[in-house]
Amino acid sequence: MIDPFDHIRQTLDIEEVGRRYGLEVNRHHKALCLYHNDHHESMSFKNNRFKCFSCGVGGSSIDLVQKLFSLEPLQAVKKINDDFGVRLSP
Ligand SMILES: [Zn+2]
Incomplete structure (x- = not known):
């Protein structure tokens, strides 16, 4: 049984999800x-x-969508x- 959280974190490109x-x-x-109120790209x-180098928050594509x-x-x-279309049923 695949954990849907792990599956998404591992198979989807976070930049693609963001875009x-x-x-x-x-x-x-x-x-x-x-x-945070960012005026210069701090999120890397x-x-x-x-990971944000200004406010320190970091996470996965799931955190980003949340x-x-x-x-x-x-x-x-x-x-x-x-x-x-990840085709999971969480
Ligand atoms: Zn930040």
């Missing part, structure tokens, strides 16, 4: 932070996780599942 939902990830793999993407749409973890997994 799909309107995040502007630049060619340096950075974007404006969603967790690496190893399929994000923040973008104010969702609970399971709701975020369901949304990603629906939008990306």
Whole structure:
């Protein structure tokens, strides 16, 4: 039995997930932070996780979707599942 959280974290590119939902990830793999009032791209993407060098928040693509749409973890997994066709039934 695959854990849907692990599956999404491992198989989906976090930058692709961010872009799909309107995040502007630049060619340096950075974007404006969603967790503080950012005027310069402080949020950095690496190893399929994000990390903000200004406010220190970090996480996975699931955390990102939770923040973008104010969702609970399971709701975020369901949304990603629906939008990306991960074909999981959490
Ligand atoms: Zn930040």
